[in-house]
Amino acid sequence: MSATAGLSPLRVGLAGLGTVGQSVASLLVGDAADGIARRAGRRIELTRVASRTPKPGVDIGGAPFSTDLGSLVGNDVDVVVELIGGDTTARDLVASALGAGQGVVTANKALLAASGDELFALAQRQGAPLGFEASVAGGIPIINVLRAGLAANDIGWIAGIVNGTCNYILTQMAVAGQGFADALADAQRLGYAEADPTFDVEGIDAAQKLAILAALAFDTGIDIDGVHAEGIRSVDSEDIAYADELGFTIRHLGLARVAGGGLEARVHPALVPNDVLLAKVDDVMNAVMVHGSAVGGTLHVGPGAGGMATASAVVADLIEVARGTLPIPKPASRRLPALGIRAVRCPWYLKIPAVDQPGVFAHVAEVLGEHGISIEGVIQRPQDIHPGEAPWVPIVILTDEVAQDVIDDAVKAIEGVEGVTAGVTHFRVVHPDALDMQGDA
Amino acid sequence: MSATAGLSPLRVGLAGLGTVGQSVASLLVGDAADGIARRAGRRIELTRVASRTPKPGVDIGGAPFSTDLGSLVGNDVDVVVELIGGDTTARDLVASALGAGQGVVTANKALLAASGDELFALAQRQGAPLGFEASVAGGIPIINVLRAGLAANDIGWIAGIVNGTCNYILTQMAVAGQGFADALADAQRLGYAEADPTFDVEGIDAAQKLAILAALAFDTGIDIDGVHAEGIRSVDSEDIAYADELGFTIRHLGLARVAGGGLEARVHPALVPNDVLLAKVDDVMNAVMVHGSAVGGTLHVGPGAGGMATASAVVADLIEVARGTLPIPKPASRRLPALGIRAVRCPWYLKIPAVDQPGVFAHVAEVLGEHGISIEGVIQRPQDIHPGEAPWVPIVILTDEVAQDVIDDAVKAIEGVEGVTAGVTHFRVVHPDALDMQGDA
Numbered sequence: 001m002s003a004t005a006g007l008s009p010l011r012v013g014l015a016g017l018g019t020v021g022q023s024v025a026s027l028l029v030g031d032a033a034d035g036i037a038r039r040a041g042r043r044i045e046l047t048r049v050a051s052r053t054p055k056p057g058v059d060i061g062g063a064p065f066s067t068d069l070g071s072l073v074g075n076d077v078d079v080v081v082e083l084i085g086g087d088t089t090a091r092d093l094v095a096s097a098l099g100a101g102q103g104v105v106t107a108n109k110a111l112l113a114a115s116g117d118e119l120f121a122l123a124q125r126q127g128a129p130l131g132f133e134a135s136v137a138g139g140i141p142i143i144n145v146l147r148a149g150l151a152a153n154d155i156g157w158i159a160g161i162v163n164g165t166c167n168y169i170l171t172q173m174a175v176a177g178q179g180f181a182d183a184l185a186d187a188q189r190l191g192y193a194e195a196d197p198t199f200d201v202e203g204i205d206a207a208q209k210l211a212i213l214a215a216l217a218f219d220t221g222i223d224i225d226g227v228h229a230e231g232i233r234s235v236d237s238e239d240i241a242y243a244d245e246l247g248f249t250i251r252h253l254g255l256a257r258v259a260g261g262g263l264e265a266r267v268h269p270a271l272v273p274n275d276v277l278l279a280k281v282d283d284v285m286n287a288v289m290v291h292g293s294a295v296g297g298t299l300h301v302g303p304g305a306g307g308m309a310t311a312s313a314v315v316a317d318l319i320e321v322a323r324g325t326l327p328i329p330k331p332a333s334r335r336l337p338a339l340g341i342r343a344v345r346c347p348w349y350l351k352i353p354a355v356d357q358p359g360v361f362a363h364v365a366e367v368l369g370e371h372g373i374s375i376e377g378v379i380q381r382p383q384d385i386h387p388g389e390a391p392w393v394p395i396v397i398l399t400d401e402v403a404q405d406v407i408d409d410a411v412k413a414i415e416g417v418e419g420v421t422a423g424v425t426h427f428r429v430v431h432p433d434a435l436d437m438q439g440d441a
Numbered sequence: 442m443s444a445t446a447g448l449s450p451l452r453v454g455l456a457g458l459g460t461v462g463q464s465v466a467s468l469l470v471g472d473a474a475d476g477i478a479r480r481a482g483r484r485i486e487l488t489r490v491a492s493r494t495p496k497p498g499v500d501i502g503g504a505p506f507s508t509d510l511g512s513l514v515g516n517d518v519d520v521v522v523e524l525i526g527g528d529t530t531a532r533d534l535v536a537s538a539l540g541a542g543q544g545v546v547t548a549n550k551a552l553l554a555a556s557g558d559e560l561f562a563l564a565q566r567q568g569a570p571l572g573f574e575a576s577v578a579g580g581i582p583i584i585n586v587l588r589a590g591l592a593a594n595d596i597g598w599i600a601g602i603v604n605g606t607c608n609y610i611l612t613q614m615a616v617a618g619q620g621f622a623d624a625l626a627d628a629q630r631l632g633y634a635e636a637d638p639t640f641d642v643e644g645i646d647a648a649q650k651l652a653i654l655a656a657l658a659f660d661t662g663i664d665i666d667g668v669h670a671e672g673i674r675s676v677d678s679e680d681i682a683y684a685d686e687l688g689f690t691i692r693h694l695g696l697a698r699v700a701g702g703g704l705e706a707r708v709h710p711a712l713v714p715n716d717v718l719l720a721k722v723d724d725v726m727n728a729v730m731v732h733g734s735a736v737g738g739t740l741h742v743g744p745g746a747g748g749m750a751t752a753s754a755v756v757a758d759l760i761e762v763a764r765g766t767l768p769i770p771k772p773a774s775r776r777l778p779a780l781g782i783r784a785v786r787c788p789w790y791l792k793i794p795a796v797d798q799p800g801v802f803a804h805v806a807e808v809l810g811e812h813g814i815s816i817e818g819v820i821q822r823p824q825d826i827h828p829g830e831a832p833w834v835p836i837v838i839l840t841d842e843v844a845q846d847v848i849d850d851a852v853k854a855i856e857g858v859e860g861v862t863a864g865v866t867h868f869r870v871v872h873p874d875a876l877d878m879q880g881d882a
Contacts, residue, residue, distance in 0.1 A: 027593060027735060038660065038774065039592045133590070139736035141590020148589070148766070149574070149582025151480045152468060152756030219479065277742060280721055285878060294468060294753035295580035295743060301718060302739035303878070312735035315593030325589070325766040333479065437726060437744070 009043035010322040013072030013102075014060075015093055016083030017051040020107055020134070022058050023311035024081060025049070029061030036315060040322035044315070048072055052084070069093050079103040079129075079321050081314060087114040098122045098130065103326070105317040107134035107310055113208035116215070116222040120329035129326040131317025136209040137162050137286040139309030140302040141316060146216045146290065147327065153292025155217040158256045159434040162209040164284035164304040165193045165200035166232050166252035170269075171282045173237045174249065180233060192284055192305075202231035203252070206267040210254035214265050217290070218258050219332050223265075226338025230268035239351060239425060242396045243271050246349070246377050249279035250427065255434055262339035271349050271429040277301075278435060289435065297437035342405045347376065347429035352395040352414055353422045360419035361395055367417060371410040374400040392421055398429070450484035451763040454513030454543075455501075456534055457524030458492040461548055461575070463499050464752035465522060466490070470502030477756060481763035485756070489513055493525070510534050520544040520570075520762050522755060528555040539563045539571065544767070546758040548575035548751055554649035557656070557663040561770035570767040572758025577650040578603050578727040580750030581743040582757060587657045587731065588768065594733025596658040599697045600875040603650040605725035605745040606634045606641035607673050607693035611710075612723045614678045615690065621674060633725055633746075643672035644693070647708040651695035655706050658731070659699050660773050664706075667779025671709035680792060680866060683837045684712050687790070687818050690720035691868065696875055703780035712790050712870040718742075719876060730876065738878035783846045788817065788870035793836040793855055794863045801860035802836055808858060812851040815841040833862055839870070 012028065014021060027036065028046045037043045046063045050072050054065065064071075069089065072080050073096045080097040084090050087110045094104050094111065098119065106112070112119070112135055123130040133143045137160070146155070161167050165187055172183035184201065187193035199205050207229035215222040232252050243250050248271035256265040272279040277299055281287040286304030291297045303309040320326035354360045361380060368375060377398035399407070411424045453469065455462060468477065469487045478484045487504045491513050495506065510530065513521050514537045521538040525531050528551045535545050535552065539560065547553070553560070553576055564571040574584045578601070587596070602608050606628055613624035625642065628634035640646050648670035656663040673693050684691050689712035697706040713720040718740055722728040727745030732738045744750040761767035795801040802821060809816060818839035840848070852865045 023735070032593070032595065032734065035595050036593060041771075139733075140739055141586055144585060144590045145582055148761055149585045149757055150753065151760045152473070152477060152753045154473065154476050277718060277721055280718055292580075292753060293473065294464070294749045294756070296747075296750055298581055298741070298743035300739070300741050301878075303737050306737075308735045309737055312591065312593045312733060315735070316590055319592045320589055323768065325768065327764065327766065330482075437742075 007042040009045040010318065011045055011047040011076055011078045012318060013048040013050070013077035013080045014046060014083070015050050015069050015072055015080060016085070017049065017055040017058050018083065019307035020310045020314065021051070021083040023307035024083065024314050025058060025060050027311055027315050029059060036319065040319040042322050044318050044322055047076055070096070073097050073102070074100045077102060079105060079318060081318070082106040082108055085110070087111045091115050094119055095122060098126050098128050101126055101128055103129040103321050105131040105314055105321070107314055109135040109205070109208040109212060113211050113222060113224040116212065117331060121331045123329050124331060127328060129321050130329050131321065131326050132212070133317050134310045134313035136212050137288055138302070138304045138306060139312050140286055140288060140300045140304070141313065142213065142288045142300055143216065145300060146213070150290060150292045150295060150298065153294045156257060156291040156293060157434040158213050158217050158254070158288065158290055159278065159430065160213070160254045160288035161251055161278065161281055161286055162254050162288065162304060163200055163206040163252055164286055165197065166206070167281065168192045168284045169201070170232060170235065170250055170252060173235070174240045177237055179237055180235065201233060203229040203267045206252065206254050210256055210265055210267055213288070214256040214263060215332060217256065218263060218336065220263055220334055220336040221332050223263065223338055226263060226265060228266040228268070228341040232269050234425065235269050239427065242351065242379055243349060244274070245379055246398055247274050248272060248429065249274050251279065253430060255430070258336065260339055260343060263336040264339040264344060266341060266344065269427050271427060273435070276435050291434065291436060343403065345401045345403045346431055347401050348399045348407050349427045349429060350397045350399065351425040352397065352420055353392055354395055355419045355421055356393045357419055360417065363417045364395060364414055367413045368399070368410060371406055371413070373402050373406065373410055376400055448483035450486040451481070451759065452486055452488040452517055452519045453522055453759060454489040454491070454518035454520070455487060455522045455524070456491050456510050456513055457526070458490065458496040458499050459524065460748035461751045461755065462492070462524040464748035465524065465755050466499060466501050468752055468756050470500060477760065481760040483763050485759050485763055488517055511537070514538050514543070515541045518543060520546060520759060522759070523547040523549055526551070528552045532556050535560055536563060539567050539569050542567055542569055544570040544762050546572040546755055546762070548755055550576040550646070550649040550653060554652050554663060554665040557653065558772060562772045564770050565772060568769060570762050571770050572762065572767050574758050575751045575754035577653050578729055578743070579745045579747060580753050581727055581729060581741045581745070582754065583654065583729045583741055584657065586741060587654070591731060591733045591736060591739065594735045597698060597732040597734060598875040599654050599658050599695070599729065599731055600719065600871065601654070601695050601729035602692055602719065602722055602727055603695050603729065603745060604641055604647040604693060605727055606638065607647070608722065609633045609725045610642070611673060611676065611691055611693060614676070615681045618678055620678055621676065642674060644670040644708045647693065647695050651697055651706055651708055654729070655697040655704060656773060658697065659704060659777065661704055661775055661777040662773050664704065664779055667704060667706060669707040669709070669782040673710050675866065676710050680868065683792065683820055684790060685715070686820055687839055688715050689713060689870065690715050692720065694871060696871070699777065701780055701784060704777040705780040705785060707782060707785065710868050712868060714876070717876050732875065732877060784844065786842045786844045787872055788842050789840045789848050790868045790870060791838045791840065791852070792866040793838065793861055794833055795836055796860045796862055797834045798860055801858065804858045805836060805855055805861070808854045809840070809851060812847055812854070814843050814847065814851055817841055
């Protein structure tokens with residue numbers, strides 16, 4: 001006899017039958033169900049399914065289907081799984097379910113970024129579990145790692161590759177020498193990027209995920225407006241090659257820590273030293289590094305998207321609900337103010353297009369000196385002749401740690417130097433403490 | 442007012458004041474205590490401390506101290522933290538505490554490897570939580586990842602670097618070109634290896650950890666006798682250089698999966714492709730790769746030892762006990778038989794010392810052919826002259842997948858070939874499926 005006999009099943013109402021919804025359904029009604037029941041201690045039963053568009057071909061194991069999402073609220077459903085996306089209809093559904101005392105499991109980062117604090121408070125008032133492991137970094141159980149595995153630690157830094165589309169594009173640009181547009185087209189062809197890639201390549205998706213991680217790690221409200229977000233359109237393959245020559249790989253990172261009494265949270269392309277593991281996380285993989293006061297650095301790598309990887313996280317939350325171990329979210333005990341990006345200090349990579357004539361570099365160096373900026377590395381290759389243009393030579397400079405407002409002023413001044421031919425490209429270099437694998441003690 | 446006011450504290454009795462015990466005490470009575478209480482939802486209070494040797498200099502926050510471990514059983518203690526090590530006195534203490542209905546948190550892999558199943562059953566009968574996050578891979582919350590984060594998955598493979606001493610020695614041999622003895626001496630000087638390093642370098646420590654991970658991942662009993670364990674004494678820096686030339690890094694790996702109706706569990710040096718993340722986990726870091734049916738591959742990296750890293754895991758378990766979310770262990774529902782090492786198939790690295798004369802390689806290739814073994818790669822460098830010896834030339838061969846008994850027979854036959862001058866070194870190459878980061882769907 002099964003060890004789960006006699007315990008009543010956990011009754012799941014599934015909202016949404018897109019890629020992730022279909023994968024969740026297949027785990028709950030397919031061959032995996034027995035193993036899931038054994039590990040959960042009881043069966044997890046797909047009781048109802050709702051989707052605004054009928055998907056008659058999808059196996060939902062005979063569960064009643066409705067196009068009315070409201071059919072999942074109340075009724076014979078213990079937990080509503082919200083996989084419809086967006087932040088309006090989804091918000092209403094989740095709030096209604098929590099209001100009816102049902103548990104909720106969601107993969108919806110946009111919803112949490114917009115309404116997470118409010119929904120956490122509602123879940124707490126209702127004593128209802130609210131799981132969101134699937135909302136960040138798909139298959140990597142990073143929410144659980146922060147909530148339980150590293151709970152003994154004050155978190156120092158979070159540094160992560162949390163957008164697989166950006167990581168795929170940057171990897172392709174580095175490995176195949178492709179330009180951004182070609183790499184993006186490849187990503188779209190392979191289904192790694194949407195037809196409208198704005199959400200991913202502009203850093204909005206990564207910013208939402210970072211806001212959720214930072215709230216958990218630093219006990220603060222979810223503040224999407226406080227996350228500084230830059231995408232990867234400004235990176236070209238020449239930058240990737242220069243960075244490599246300087247010993248760095250360009251990755252699209254989310255970085256967060258508490259600094260200066262506020263929350264520093266930023267998403268942008270960053271130079272990562274070639275010899276750290278984070279630089280070696282390629283293609284669509286995600287990776288999150290967490291630095292804790294006791295443990296030191298830990299790194300968690302896995303698929304950040306995909307139907308089954310995300311479904312793995314959704315069902316993990318359901319298993320914890322079935323066991324009674326999924327925590328009821330605790331609203332943060334504080335709301336740290338956002339530390340503005342202008343206060344962030346880091347080393348910088350500058351690429352300065354200049355005509356190939358004497359004195360330009362000296363002039364640039366003088367401007368940097370006037371701004372109190374030290375030069376840590378330089379590449380200048382006179383052979384970079386671009387056909388059809390006047391001979392010019394990019395001056396690539398690695399600076400010491402400089403605040404954003406200082407670098408902005410310096411860049412403006414450099415763009416006024418005679419012989420500098422166009423805009424200066426500038427990217428941040430990751431703070432070494434964010435990558436430190438050693439603990440404090 | 443604190444959110445934890447009003448809830449009674451969790452009362453902890455600490456057994457053992459070695460490095461980890463001291464670190465646990467410092468987390469519970471030091472500055473970290475407030476953050477821990479907030480995350481746990483109540484205070485975690487060091488109520489009693491016992492150690493066979495008094496350690497008067499250690500700050501235990503005024504808790505009563507005894508040299509009698511039995512003073513922690515019953516009394517005013519909710520959870521006993523067992524950090525005394527060994528598998529006899531520790532077993533008695535843990536069994537007494539569980540018998541008295543107390544929870545237990547332990548970092549003791551030797552205890553679990555020897556008596557884990559029995560203690561799990563006792564904990565279940567008593568309805569008492571038993572936490573052991575700290576017993577495997579120190580600061581990496583891998584037990585929690587298996588138990589909760591990846592609970593939706595049938596686990597395909599586990600592949601891990603779970604002994605930091607071995608990884609440090611192999612890294613030093615590769616990076617500094619040191620021999621085993623020098624790298625070991627360095628590790629001892631730095632406190633990464635014991636004066637008697639047997640336990641680590643012979644693979645016993647790694648085998649205990651793998652037995653625990655495999656039991657959790659594959660729902661089977663803890664079977665330390667079923668784990669095939671080899672250490673790293675047989676690796677020399679020449680092998681590391683040849684492996685690198687073939688595109689591989691030598692790592693001391695624990696590998697486990699269900700195969701042929703049994704549990705395949707083995708710990709040994711293995712060639713890992715240079716371009717996978719596991720090959721880039723250096724020095725004392727630990728890393729565990731878990732391949733799940735839904736999620737695909739996930740990799741978890743962090744410090745495997747050290748007082749504070751291990752204490753981080755101990756206190757994480759205490760926080761889950763305080764929250765009421767630490768699962769009561771479920772004894773495995775099956776006991777898979779051990780798949781003997783002779784049934785394991787994998788590609789092999791062979792280093793065959795031979796005199797530099799015509800026909801030896803042809804003869805070796807003939808022997809391999811007779812055993813049905815294909816050659817996937819060869820290195821033969823006539824310039825490897827060893828001073829004071831007859832000129833000889835190691836023949837390095839990478840084979841296709843071959844079962845252990847076939848390679849053993851082939852090696853015996855090769856050692857009888859005229860011109861082969863000494864024993865053949867042979868190491869396994871890791872199975873590519875164990876490193877696959879992609880999911881099944």
